[in-house]
Amino acid sequence: MTELTGHILTPEGWLEGRLAVGGDGRIAALEGRAVDEARVRASEAPVILPGFIDLHVHGGGGRDTMEGGDAVATLARLHARHGTTSLLATTMTAPPADIRHSFEGLAPLCRQRPAAGARVLGVHLEGPFISPGKLGAQPDQACPASLDLVRELHAIAPIRLLTLAPELPGHLALIPELVGLGLRVQIGHSLASYEEGLAALQAGAAGFTHLFNAMTPLHHREPGLVGTALAHAQHAEIIPDLVHVHPGAIRAALRAIPGLYCVSDATAAAGMPDGEYRLGSHRVTKCMGGVRLADGTLAGSTLTLDQALRNLVGLGLSLAEASARVSRHAADYLGLSDRGRLAVGAWADGVQLEPGALTLQGVIVEGERIC
Structure with a gap:
């Protein structure tokens, strides 16, 4: 034993x-x-501490989720070596055939944990149901949400989270149907107003994708989606690499959102030397601790959740509170009572520091x- x-x-x-x-x-x-x-x-x-749980990870160890094949096994092993014991493989905006290819490659890993790797709990479908006006580093291949496509993909591999822009035609009405499939719907990559974001929450959306990034910002007369999250959200994800979000904004979110949890948004460049890597159909460059497109746009990160923990403690959080933000809150968000905590009967997912x-x-x- x-x-x-x-x-x-x-x-x-x-x-x-x-x-x-x-x-x-x-x-x-x-x-x-x-x-x-x-x-x-x-x-x-x-x-x-409880093992870390990452609900938004595109890659690591030189491999990208959209590659299909054994790419997800490689990233699951890389992040496990940094304390992530379970994760959601996260897709990029792409044509349906490319997304389907990715799902077919990762599906076996949702059933059988890769050797020496993190448990793949399912998929975070980050695209393609996003706003063409808030792509961030997503490829310019956004399309209207399709319940038929979601059902088809969900039958291949379990979708646990789905990001959409609620202001697009038909998207608000689709949220209850997506929730009815057992998915968590997140608001992100969106030009929605404060009021449109609030309507999405009332329709059943449960969280926000990489809070502050790729969404309408807070202004005191136009609160935007950031305002919706700070005023109403119980849960949201945030990237605490201290590049995507200023420490002051992280502190504001910590005070406002009870279940705020950390994600890496890691790319294939995580755990790798400086150079060029794949992010969906994009080529991105890792240098000076960040990952960017050719035009300078931030394109995911090289963050791992052990560093996220250290960053939170550096911001003044207690170790227990920082631990909750990289483990228990994410587990609670997905309804997982046997992960994200060290208790008799829970999975023995742990990190020693x-x-x-x-x-x-x-x-x-x-x-x-x-x-």
């Missing part, structure tokens, strides 16, 4: 003790005495030690 010892973050608080993993890959026992976070950070004992610099020392995914 695998065991981890150290300072363990549980839903009830910190324990100094041991976590035992059963043969089924779930947590069989948690034992120890309660301690506070000050003792945790002052100690030399390892810190053990050095308590000072919070450098990664070990990762287990469903009881398997990855590193």
Whole structure:
């Protein structure tokens, strides 16, 4: 039976003790005495947190979700080595045939976790139902939402999240039908007004895709989609690489949105040296810690969630709060009660960190030690 010892973050608080993993890959026992976070950070004992959950990841290790084939297995292994124990493979805007090709390639990995890799929980369909006026780094191949296409893709591999622009003709009326299929609908890549965003939430949309990026900004007389999120959202994703969003804006979102959770929006360039990589049909360049199109537009990131955790702690969050933003809130958003927390009966997804610099020392995914 695998065991981890150290300072363990549980839903009830910190324990100094041991976590035992059963043969089924779930947590069989948690034992120890309660301690506070000050003792945790002052100690030399390892810190053990829930594994990270990334609901928006395009690539890593030189591979891109849209490639199909074994690309998703490669990115799942790369991000697992950085503490991500489950993720959503995220697609790009493209012709339906290309999206279908991607789904066919990743479908087997949704059924069988890749060896030494993160669990692929399903797909985040980020395009193509977005605004041509807010593409960001998405290819210029947006199209109106199609329930038939969603059903076809969902039958190949499970869609867990779907991003759309609610202001486009027919999209608002489609939201309840998409929710009825069991999907979480997110608002993003959109020119919607505050009022149109609020109408989408009332229709059943549940979140916002990379908050602040590729959406109408906040102005005190025209609040835009950012205003909708800050005033009304229970959940939203944000990219805390300190490039996509200013630290002050991150702090504002943390105060306003209870279930704000972090995503990497990582591209194939994550974990790779500077150079040129694929992002859907685009070629992007990694240099100086960022990823951009030829015109300078930010094009995803090289972020991994272990660095996201360190960035949040650097912004002043407690380690427990930062952990929730890279694990539990994302799990709760998807309705997963057995991930994103270290509790008896939950999946044994965990990361072991050095308590000072919070450098990664070990990762287990469903009881398997990855590193």
